[in-house]
Amino acid sequence: MTDVKPPKNKKRTASANTRTTAEATVETLLAHGLDAVYALPGVHNDHLFDAFQRAGDRLRVVHTRHEQGAAYMALGAALATGRPQAYAVVPGPGLLNSGAALITAYGMNAPVLGLIGQIPEGAIGRGLGHLHEIRDQAGIIRRLVDHYAHIDGPGDASTKTTGAIQAMAGGRPGPAALECAIDVWGKSGRAPIATPAPPRPPKISDDALRSAARLLGKAKRVLIVAGGGAQDASLEVTLLSGMLQAPVLSYRRGRGVLDDRDPFSVNLPIGRDLWGEADVVLAVGTRLLNPVTHWGIDRKLRIVRVDADREEPGRLGKPAVALIGDARPILRRLIDELARVNPRRASRREEMQQRQAGMRKRLEKLGPQLAFLEAIRAELPNDGIYVDEVTQIGFAARLAFPVYKPRTFLSPGYQDNLGWGYATALGAQHARPDVPVLSINGDGGFLYTANELATAVRHKIPLVAVVFVDDAFGNVRRIQQEQFGNRLIACDLTNPDFVRYAESFGAVGLRARGPDELRDCLRTAFARREPTVIEVPVGPMPSPWEFIHMPRVRGR
Ligand SMILES: Cc1ncc(C[n+]2csc(CCOP(=O)(O)OP(=O)(O)O)c2C)c(N)n1
């Protein structure tokens, strides 16, 4: 461990290395390139916020109106940049308020660091009823994230912060949490700052690489499945798709890895057909849960997996080959190995174009959703970021919204938690001010974090949000109509006027009746670069579920 600026003489060493616990934590975040924190203050973290304040313009502090907003913003920033991001909240209710975002970050392997306050050090575990006390806070945090550490004072603040940042980025990425007591953040002492250690990627197994290359080289019909772990291996996946004449299936987290203008980029229904015909599947950074459990598996299908986590490949039965590590270096080596054994292959381009044309025909059933998605795609620049929600337009987008680049389609992964969208998009827009970000929402999901419009206006974050207003938890309502004899319960909604709601925060409010007006509003909004809400009144929409939950195609 070394100090960032080594002091020149011994006399200066003591003062240069004397810091509060909070200062040591903040200096370490800065040394690792974290230059923003999404946060909601309180007495437990007063010294931490004072350290934020004294970091000056090296640290951008975005204070939100609810802890879920802070944690979702950090998540959005992490997903949009691929880099670790931090949020800070008080213990107990503050921690729990951030909980849905934290488990979403866990499910998405997103590097989100929670800085969590704690009651006085000596009172932890004694049940005295201190402000914001919660039983076994450490135990609760440990169940939400893989990496937790309790900071004991200035002496270990930097090493523990460095440890958390390394744990978030290395191996299988994911969130981490650091906890510190109210009477410890402000303690001064010797606190050298740990410098960032270079990442230590795991050694890639030569044997496994050769086996994978042999298997893929011999295969006749390879299907590549790209998940969130493939987001930084877009070039490599694209090259492999060409070499193997292999279509690439992506659904939520893997969208944009292969450019959707390439006919080899396939959605869920085409992917299922191809799954049924494939002899080898190359699964990159995906759990593969839905294909294996819903579409089935048999002995004729050999699977090559690429996972950052050693535990992952065995969870669904042993694959033919498991490659462990970051997708990008692994696929680079695989491309070299494959080049030696890969035969010349007949083009499947025409076949893919035909499948895509057939799919477009089938998807006409979702006409109302697709008309809105076309309007959005026409106005959102190619590198603009689309942030998904659990809504009718969202379900259709996962199947049919063309995505051109990695990290430009943010969808909440297996938590699929309603209400993640607006605040997550706000974080993405804050971290990527260079590109427009679009948040789509249902009227149900939007009001989960719409209070963060205040944050957007205060911090001048020019996020554009569209709210599709059907005055219902529409998805729930349609299920009750179709599957429960129209016995409606807890699904109709009373809404504010979203235009006036936005305006009351000082944001821009617009209303679009139909896809054409939505296009006009989006053009206006992206040009104005101000926080904007576009209300779109809609009626019930056709069900997307036949394209998402599809029966088995192989195995029994
Ligand atoms: C945290 C969470 N709570 C509840 C749900 C269940 N749920 C899924 S969709 C939905 C309704 C969504 O309503 P809205 O946002 O208006 O979208 P719409 O279906 O009307 O387009 C609900 C309640 C969920 N996915 N996540």
Ligand SMILES: [Mg+2]
């Ligand atoms: Mg709705």
